[in-house]
Amino acid sequence: MQFKFVQAQPHRFSKVSTNQPIISKNALDTNNPFLFQGNFVGYMDMYSDANTVANYLDAHEHWFVQCAHPMKVEPLGNNGYTLIVGRFSSLGHEVEPKVALVFHPAQNRVYTMHTIPVPNYEYPGYEVQYNAVMELQELAPEKILGDNITKVFAKNQAVPSVMTRIAWQLDLVVTVEMPQFIHKLPISFVQKAGDRLLSQIVRQISPRLTYRVQKDFHLRWELPIPPKTGRKLQQAKKSANPNSEQAA
Secondary structure, three states: OOOEOOOOOOOOOEEOOOOOOOOOHHHEOOOOOEEEEEEEEEEEEEOOOHHHHHHHHHOHHHOHHHHOOOOEEEEEOOOEEEEEOOOEEEOOEEEOOEEEEEEOOOEOOEEEEEEEOOOOOOOOOEEEEEEEEEEEEEEOHHHHHHHHHHHHOOOOOOOOOOEEEEEEEEEEEEEEOOEHHHHHOOHHHHHHHHHHHHHHHHHHHHHHHHHHHHHHHHHHOOOOOOOHHHEEEEEOOOOOOOOHHHHO
16 A cells, blocks of 8 residues: 655644633534545654553553543553543534543554543534554664664764664544534535544644653653654555445
8 A cells, every 4th residue: 555645735624722612502403414534544653662661552551641641541441541632623613522542462562542431421413433553673773764863873872782662553443423504515625524523633633742752751761862754654545435324
């Protein structure tokens, strides 16, 4: 499968800081909710062996809340968290995504995360399905840094004998009950607007979270923080329009 970087789009969507209420559920059309989806892949490099990285990830209660800032995060059970992503707007419709995630222990250096229902919470016209996989790949420093080893590590720093690349994949599906007036717009237009907003949200959150995790990990072990080339976010090839049946 081929992947390509998503170019920056014109600023049509904005993160909303207003205190105005999100549109009421009574104004929504619940007969034909829209489905928006995004598939993303990427990686982040960690300058240590896979066991050390795994031990760090396993103790996520010590870093996840801090690294997810400015999102509002609260622990949920032993391996879960509730997150409020922020308030976003598109086509005059506002949503404030709130999700609950479970962070499963690794199996053969593979971690999985997925959504569960938020306890005692009624979703106001939307539902989020989040499924993520992270795989730890232990590699020689030359595979990760190439000729940049001398630029990353100072002369008085020992270069680790192995490094770890955390390759990840994220699949998102968001079901949104739109106001009735939006159903009068062309479905293809609404689809593009929603998918673009979903991509924008991921692009705002993922690089920031990745950098904070890398920074926290490497400062703990007094290692140099990887440059931008040590983390990557790409959008996978888009699948078929999930709302095509509505247009029939």
